[in-house]
Amino acid sequence: MNTIDYFRTWTLTNGEVVTFATETDRQIEETGARVLGIEPIHPLYSELTGKLKQTYQVAAGNPVTAEKEKAEYYRDNRYGALVAFVRNALYDSDSAIVEAAESIMDVVNNIGNPTDHSDSKETAELHSLVAQLTPLLPQIATIGANVRLQELEAANSEFERLQNKWYKAGAQKLSGNLTVVRKQWAPVYKSIIYRINALIEINGIEPYKAFVDAHNKTIASYRNILAQRKGIRKANEVKK
Numbered sequence: 001m002n003t004i005d006y007f008r009t010w011t012l013t014n015g016e017v018v019t020f021a022t023e024t025d026r027q028i029e030e031t032g033a034r035v036l037g038i039e040p041i042h043p044l045y046s047e048l049t050g051k052l053k054q055t056y057q058v059a060a061g062n063p064v065t066a067e068k069e070k071a072e073y074y075r076d077n078r079y080g081a082l083v084a085f086v087r088n089a090l091y092d093s094d095s096a097i098v099e100a101a102e103s104i105m106d107v108v109n110n111i112g113n114p115t116d117h118s119d120s121k122e123t124a125e126l127h128s129l130v131a132q133l134t135p136l137l138p139q140i141a142t143i144g145a146n147v148r149l150q151e152l153e154a155a156n157s158e159f160e161r162l163q164n165k166w167y168k169a170g171a172q173k174l175s176g177n178l179t180v181v182r183k184q185w186a187p188v189y190k191s192i193i194y195r196i197n198a199l200i201e202i203n204g205i206e207p208y209k210a211f212v213d214a215h216n217k218t219i220a221s222y223r224n225i226l227a228q229r230k231g232i233r234k235a236n237e238v239k240k
Contacts, residue, residue, distance in 0.1 A: 002205045003197045004212050007219045009186055011226055013069045014178050018056045021049040021185060023218055028192075031211040037199045038192050045192060048185040055178045064166040071162045075155035076115050079126065082148040083108060089143040100139035107132045118177045119163060126156040 009017055025046055033042035086108065089101035111132065114125035130153045133140065140149055200208055 002212075003200055004193050005216050005219045006193070007222070009189065010182075012222065013073055014056055014182070015066075015069065016222065016225070017182060017185075018052045020218065020222060021052050021189070024189065024215065025049045027211055027214045027218070030214075031208075035207060036192075036196055036211055038195055041188065041192055041195065045185075045188050048181060048188055051181045052178070052185060055181055064162060064169045068159070068162045068166045071155070071159040072119065075126070075152065075159045078148070078152040078155045079115060082145060082152050085145050085148050086143065089145070092143075097143050100136075100142040103139050104133065104136055104143070104145070107136065116183070118179050119159075122179075123156060123160050123163070126152065130156070 009020065012020060028036060028038070028042060028045070033039045038045075086101050086104050089097050090105065092098055092101070108129070111125060111129045114122045114129065117125060130149070133149060137146075140146055196208055196211070200212070205212065
């Protein structure tokens with residue numbers, strides 16, 4: 001492997017992204033930021049990785065955290081499934097379906113992407129989205145998205161229930177929002193990977209090989225975790 005694999009870190013849970021970021025930082029330090037050609041970027045990456053760890057640490061000891069994180073991942077997944085379903089309907093050969101999908105997308109676009117916000121803000125935005133889509137139930141039925149909308153509404157309510165349970169179990173209000181820190185961290189990580197891959201094209205693999213090999217193994221490990229999770233989820237859906 002002569003370059004670093006592209007990896008969508010947004011698919012990781014909060015706990016996983018903290019571990020991934022920390023492991024990546026260690027791999028950078030072992031090879032050396034100067035050797036990798038990322039000396040100007042690495043201090044910011046290390047700072048944001050530290051913020052990820054610090055922010056997550058507040059929640060890590062709470063017994064509800066793992067359950068809450070799964071619910072958060074699932075509701076984001078259901079939001080994505082609904083939007084993808086509506087977008088696909090925009091290209092249907094039936095003009096009635098296309099017209100219905102356009103009406104729904106107008107509402108979706110007006111709300112914006114709720115997953116860009118903090119947990120509580122996302123919950124409120126999704127409640128608002130469902131409320132604004134309720135008058136469009138006939139159009140939603142026309143494109144066959146009823147189940148997708150119901151799944152999203154149920155997933156959002158379940159996350160809200162678990163978040164309240166999480167606070168009651170003793171969680172502190174986070175000093176920083178983990179979602180916000182992740183959004184700051186992700187583009188810096190991406191810049192590092194793109195920069196190293198670009199330097200490989202110029203200088204060849206040898207100066208970067210140790211880091212590339214180690215980091216690709218880490219990425220492969222997390223992809224395996226995600227594949228197993230996807231398989232378990234599909235198996236559970238079949239059982240229902």
